[in-house]
Amino acid sequence: MIQNFPILVVILPLITAFLIPLIGWWRKKYCLYISILSILSVFIISIYLLNSVMASGVVRYDLGGWEPPYGIEYVVDLLSIFMIILIAFISLVIAIYSKKSVEKELSDNIVAFYTLFMLLIAGLLGIVITGDLFNLYVFLEISSLTAYALIAVGEKRDALLASFNYLIIGTIAACFILLGIGFLYMVTGSLNIADLSAKLPEAYSLYPRVVLAAMIFFVVGLSIKMALFPLHTWLPNAYTHAPSVVSALIAALMTKVGAYMMIRIMFTVFGIHFVTEVIPVTSILSWVAAIAIIVGSINAIAQTDIKRMLAYSSVSQIGYIVLGIGLANSIGLTGGILHIINHAFMKGCLFLAVGAVIYQTGIRDIRDFQGIGKKMPYTMAAFSIAALSMVGVPPLCGFFSKWFLALGSIESGKWIFAVIILLSSLLNAGYFFRVLEKVWFGESPHEGVDEAPKSMLVPILILAAGCILLGIFVFIQSSFIKSIANTLL
Amino acid sequence: MEIISIKPLLAVLISLICALLIVLSRKNKNIRESWTILTSVTKFVIVASMVPTILRGDTIAYTLMSILPGIPFEFRVDAFGLLFGVLASFLWILTSLYSIGYMRSLKEHAQTRYFACFAIAISATMGIAFAANLLTLFIFYEILTLSVYPLVIHKETPEAKSGGRKYLIYTLSGGVVLLLAIILTYSFAGSLEFMNHGFLAGHASPEMLQMLFVLFIIGFGVKSAVMPLHSWLPTAMVAPTPVSALLHAVAVVKAGIFGVVRVIYFVFGVDLVSELDMGIALAYFVSFTIIVASMFALAQDNLKRRLAYSTISQLSYIILGAALLTPSGLTGGILHIAHHAFMKITLFFCAGAIYVVTHKKNISEMNGIGRSMPITMAAFSICAIGLIGVPPVCGFLSKWYLSMGAIEANEVFFVFVLLVSSLLNAAYFLPIVFNAFFKEPDDKSSVGEAPPFILIPLTITAIISIILCIVPETLNPFLQIVKEVVENIGWKI
Structure with a gap:
């Protein structure tokens, strides 16, 4: 049993996804409970896996007993287990939150929603655990297709358009990634990541252009998947029109898994020497990221719809993560990976809190948020904590992402990035304080609005507490992440 | 010797807990206010109990945890931090009493938020005073920035909101520049721990260090x-007057000053700053503020705004003293932190008392007000004279030391700056005093003094302003602490 834990991480949610229609046929409300149960088991398994990775190094699992490089291999290393725990935890919290929200927004489609929800999580978990490039592509498609569907179930017709837009762009991205994988397979004859990266230097000396083309396909495809400026155009509409739960889920997790793939492809497949010296793709990425940080923030300031504002804020925050990847030194990459978890908590909390406000009042325009803090004090307190963390107020977690990224920029002699990171925290302050001022000061025109129901409030508060704890105990996670960064570089 | 004690942590935590208790007992305002009074007194006792240890030449330290590699979350109380801590915690007691009188007399709204934010702000001020390294200091510095924001926009009028926005834009931008400086320092030196002689020397090229100094x-x-x-x-x-009094004359602005002095003497160190030629450059730079802010003050009719410009000018006295890099200059500068605090808080208290009783904000409306409010205006006059630099009020003492410092540094120009500024101070303070006592009131309706909660604190601070000047040196606690600071740096006075 225990040696099968790596496969269970993927199989459990996958089987649950197929069970849900059957159970939903019998009792609709059990769909939620079985989803929660399944994610909770994954979470417990992942804690166990963390222990064994910490104790005895990388855990490998051969699917069906076929040995790599011929069979598919699952590899749980520090980075994978970090992502698995993050995905399991955040999706667990969001699943608890989803009860009321889904009952209201998607009352006809509860069964379909949870089926897709579990498929999406299975896809995300698959991406981060697999050690095989083609398998990674399969899971990427599973998660993308479910995400298109989940966005399309949003209330308004705009959601359909947003989803269709995302589908077209996302499919192009998937094609690019597939081409990249195909090219690498052509020159190395392998799909296993470890095997492939060992054969790559030789392949590059024989077929430099093919490897180069593969690299470019990967960079562009993954940039689209993680909505890196200027390939971010699908994101604002998708986040704005998706149901609240879905916005939170894809904002907190999907782009992060994109970042994970970027890190994997860059540092594990191609290797640090290749991406920094042979082709300086990292320095290009860091400049693009710097522009993304600024452009995303400025766009966010211009929005009146709060979900759209958060969406543009995500464009900017993805820039932080990519900047960390682009710096390609130990401290910078630590900052980038740190921001994966920090941003997941912050943005998750913000989207859930906004979802609760929409659930209670239906308002989405920032100008209507006047005095809502007096009516929904706990929800908005959590929102404020996450917002302040995004601004980078110490000792909240967002501050430390900035700290590491700025320090990493200075270590690599690129001061301009440190200045941009710090400048962007002022821009963040610009758009968040605009909301906070409305929320807390002034009379509320909202009569009879109450605090969100407990099943929504508790997840929001958990994530807000996470923003505080991840900041206060940053020493623990940053030293863990630093060891991840050092294994990659 | 370094003594490990939990006292600094307690001094910070106690008003955070107070903020929580205030929010919990929001239903009963008497209980709520008694928390404020209770914790302010307790806090002062905790802080004051550290004075004998520090005067013996020891420091008190407490490390809570590690924030980042090489940067602990640590408090270390030295003489300089203690001076700021004693000052802020003592004045918090008086301001609490005053706040109760002020807020209740004006029947202000959202008093729970007001008192809670006030408590958090004081807690952050203690954190700044006792922080052992730049990052710990920065954490509290940002908390202070944010906790004061709700106090600034307390009235929730459009004017208050735009004032609040301006406040945030300025202070957050300052925070960002500061953070860049701190990250650079860490990148150069690998440490952020305050040292008596600085720790940056030799860690980067002079040009880099000059730029870093400017960023700080x-x-x-x-x-x-x-x-x-x-x-x-x-x-x-x-903001409401007690906020202006404690935060915008003592805690917030002095936190900035405190940071400047920390950077000059405990991050760079005297030798490095004079090697970089930054001391005198800074002194010239702030001289501009000293003179020009005083001129701006002349043009204000709103009493609180005039006091604000006076504060701007006086704050630069402190930086001037520190930037002279001489023992007397530093003594004068640090002494002025305390002296200016007592005098300026009195002036703000008086402005608030006048507002509570008469609802007048402008100086032009205050003719003859000394007749109906003699105690208030007497206190006002004492401290106005003190800020001009006339004995026997404590402002004289700090100006004396500052001038000595300028002479020690062979920069007579700054003595001249101090003199001109004194004249300008006289020009904007004396007319207020004169009009209050010698002009006929505009309306004959006789109003009395402010309620005792307001009157007593301002009387106390005015009396202390005199005592600090006339008491013998050995009995003056602030002078003793300042001597300890100067000795720590390696000077004798």
Whole structure:
């Protein structure tokens, strides 16, 4: 049993996804409970896996007993287990939150929603655990297709358009990634990541252009998947029109898994020497990221719809993560990976809190948020904590992402990035304080609005507490992440 | 010797807990206010109990945890931090009493939020005073920035909101520059721990260090209201008067000043700053503020705004003293932190008392007010004279030391600056005093003094302002602590 834990991480949610229609046929409300149960088991398994990775190094699992490089291999290393725990935890919290929200927004489609929800999580978990490039592509498609569907179930017709837009762009991205994988397979004859990266230097000396083309396909495809400026155009509409739960889920997790793939492809497949010296793709990425940080923030300031504002804020925050990847030194990459978890908590909390406000009042325009803090004090307190963390107020977690990224920029002699990171925290302050001022000061025109129901409030508060704890105990996670960064570089 | 004790942590935590208790007992305002009084007194007792240890030459340290590699979350109380801590915690007691009188007399709304934010702000001030390294200091510095924001926009009028926005833009920008400076320091030296002789020497090229110094001055300069980074302060006067009194004359602005002095003496160190030629350059830079802010003050009719510009000018006295890099200059500068606090808080208390009784904000409406409010205006006159630099009020003492410092540094120009500024102080303070006592009141309706909760604190601070000047040196606690600071740096006075 225990040696099968790596496969269970993927199989459990996958089987649950197929069970849900059957159970939903019998009792609709059990769909939620079985989803929660399944994610909770994954979470417990992942804690166990963390222990064994910490104790005895990388855990490998051969699917069906076929040995790599011929069979598919699952590899749980520090980075994978970090992502698995993050995905399991955040999706667990969001699943608890989803009860009321889904009952209201998607009352006809509860069964379909949870089926897709579990498929999406299975896809995300698959991406981060697999050690095989083609398998990674399969899971990427599973998660993308479910995400298109989940966005399309949003209330308004705009959601359909947003989803269709995302589908077209996302499919192009998937094609690019597939081409990249195909090219690498052509020159190395392998799909296993470890095997492939060992054969790559030789392949590059024989077929430099093919490897180069593969690299470019990967960079562009993954940039689209993680909505890196200027390939971010699908994101604002998708986040704005998706149901609240879905916005939170894809904002907190999907782009992060994109970042994970970027890190994997860059540092594990191609290797640090290749991406920094042979082709300086990292320095290009860091400049693009710097522009993304600024452009995303400025766009966010211009929005009146709060979900759209958060969406543009995500464009900017993805820039932080990519900047960390682009710096390609130990401290910078630590900052980038740190921001994966920090941003997941912050943005998750913000989207859930906004979802609760929409659930209670239906308002989405920032100008209507006047005095809502007096009516929904706990929800908005959590929102404020996450917002302040995004601004980078110490000792909240967002501050430390900035700290590491700025320090990493200075270590690599690129001061301009440190200045941009710090400048962007002022821009963040610009758009968040605009909301906070409305929320807390002034009379509320909202009569009879109450605090969100407990099943929504508790997840929001958990994530807000996470923003505080991840900041206060940053020493623990940053030293863990630093060891991840050092294994990659 | 370094003594490990939990006292500094307690001094910080106690008012955070107080904020929580205030929110919990929001239903009963008497219980709520008694928490404020209770914790302010307890806090002062905790802080004051550290004085004998520090005067013996020891320091008190407490490390809570590690934040980042090489940077612990640590408190270390030295003489300089203690001076600021004693000052702020003592004045918090008086301001609490005053706040109760002020807020209740005016029947202000959202008093729970007000008292809770006030408590958090004081807690952050203690954190700044006792922080052992730059990052710990920065954490509290940012908490202070944010906790004061709700106090600035307390009235929730459009004017208050725009004042609040301006305050945030300035202070957050300052914070960002400061953070850049701190990250650079960490990158150069690998440490952020305050040392008596600085720790940056030899860690980077002189040009780099000069730039770093400038970044630090800009970062801390916003809260210190150094021109041209000052204009948030007059706008923030839209806050209730106790906020202006304690935060915008003592805690917030002095936190900026505190940071500047920490950077000059405990991050760079005297030798390095004079090697880089930054000391005198800074002194010239702030001289501009000293003179020009006083001129601006002349033009204000709103009493609180005039006091705000006076604060801007006086704050730069402190930086001037520190930047002279001489024992007397530093003594004068640090002494002025305390002296200016007592005098300026009295002036603000008086402005608030007048507002509570008469609802008048402008100086032109205050003719003859000394007849109906003799105690208030007597206190006002004492401290106005003190700020001009006339004995026997404590402002004289600090100006004396500052002038000595300028002479020690062979820079007679600064003595001249101090003199001109004194004349300008006289020009904007004396007419107020004169009109209050010698002009006929505009309306004959006789109003009395403010309620005792307001009157007693301002009387106490005015009396202390005199005592600090006339008491023998050995009995003056602030002078003793300042001597300890100067000795720690390696000077004798």
